[in-house]
Amino acid sequence: MTGNAFTAVIDDTMTAPNIGEPEEDMFRLARHLGLDIQGFHTFGDAAEFPQLQREAWDAARTALDRGLPVFAKELDLGNETSLIYAYDADGYYTHSWHGGKGHEGSDAVIPWTELGRNYCPCSSCRARASSGDRPSDGVYTGDPGYGGFVSLHWASAAEPSDARRALGAALDFALSFSRRGAYGWGGRTFYSGPAAYGKWIGLLRSNAIQSFYMGYFIDLFHESRLYAYRFLLEASEHFDGRPGDELRTAAEHYGVIAKNFQSLNKLFPWMQPHAPIDDPDRRREAVELLTGIRQLEEEGWGLLERLLTWVR
Incomplete structure (x- = not known):
């Protein structure tokens, strides 16, 4: 639908x-199925990016406190969607396909300031990052110092x-x-x-x-x-x-x-x-x-x- x-x-x-798919349009169409999806899906330059991160952080915590599912891209695995299931004072906890053997540490916290920066805490990704390699490819094509991409959403039930x-x-x-x-x-x-x-x-x-x-x-x-x-x-x-x-x-x-x-x-x-x-x-x-x-x-x-x- x-x-x-x-x-x-x-x-x-x-x-x-x-990448480049009309995701926001498709999220709006999901409303016909009885799913109201709201959130952030935008690029920000260096000046506005920290504020985008803060707004997403506040919105994610509010949604989780309401018991709503929250999901994001560019949080841990680049252009892949991860489910945010919890938070603490420092940041997000996610479920993604980086789990189990070879991805030890995937259940560690992701600092909320890493939204849009593709920070996966698993051992494999941390080792690759330490060696200077990019653990995953992201949506954003520019230098992270000049901005980034924030994509975080939550969903609630609606009348189909x-x-x-x-x-x-x-x-x-x-x-x-x-x-x-x-x-x-x-x-x-x-x-x-x-x-x-x-x-x-x-x-x-x-x-x-x-x-x-x-x-x-x-x-x-x-x-x-x-x-x-x-x-x-x-x-x-x-x-x-x-x-x-x-x-x-x-x-x-x-x-x-x-x-x-x-x-x-x-x-x-x-x-x-x-x-x-x-x-x-x-x-x-x-x-x-x-x-x-x-x-x-x-x-x-x-x-x-x-x-x-x-x-x-």
């Missing part, structure tokens, strides 16, 4: 997966919308975002919709994308289109007549897109090395598959446009 399963987002070098209104809002957003084309965010240039596929195919033809990121983005797109198929199929069970038929038709189409991404995934199974794609035949086959997928996606957006007229 957030439209995320239908979006296509890549950056201009295809080295920043899961009816199915027709919720579906219409999700489709309307997905379609409008696909038309956005090139846009700037956080010091990078991103592409959506057909422009994303055009950029991807161009980088692949010029051998300007690493195998690692090729496999990474394929996994992301395959998963999202698989969920698009499942979402549309499930939604069809809630609508009678022509809307239900249109939903089933769209579901079948996105199922085909997911299968094509699965074929592409067989060329670049996870995980791939950080190296160029040297095999020209492999690149050529990938270009052919992506070109076909782009055409299917354009047809899919047409189906969503038609579907939207029936559920508005």
Whole structure:
């Protein structure tokens, strides 16, 4: 219901997966599901960044005291979401995938002044930081001394919308975002919709994308289109007549897109090395598959446009 399963987002070098997505728009759409998400999702320069950290710190403590779930990015693991489950006088305590063997110390406090600085307290990340290595890649592309990115939210229950209104809002957003084309965010240039596929195919033809990121983005797109198929199929069970038929038709189409991404995934199974794609035949086959997928996606957006007229 957030439209995320239908979006296509890549950056201009295809080295920043899961960055540049319209998260705040998707959080607003979650309201239709009965989830009211509020918080911070903004860049700040050097002068305003400490104040942003303080405001987020105060808001997080208030939300936790109310028993609300709180989550953040750029707190411990860069552009990955961690759950904040507690706080003390010094800072935050989080749950992330850095836990267990090899990540001892992950349950230690993260000073509240480290929000936006990617400070994971686990032993592995502290060792990498001590050696001068960055433990994780963040959203912010500039020097931390000149600012940073604060993304911290909390969620509370709300009255959900009816199915027709919720579906219409999700489709309307997905379609409008696909038309956005090139846009700037956080010091990078991103592409959506057909422009994303055009950029991807161009980088692949010029051998300007690493195998690692090729496999990474394929996994992301395959998963999202698989969920698009499942979402549309499930939604069809809630609508009678022509809307239900249109939903089933769209579901079948996105199922085909997911299968094509699965074929592409067989060329670049996870995980791939950080190296160029040297095999020209492999690149050529990938270009052919992506070109076909782009055409299917354009047809899919047409189906969503038609579907939207029936559920508005």
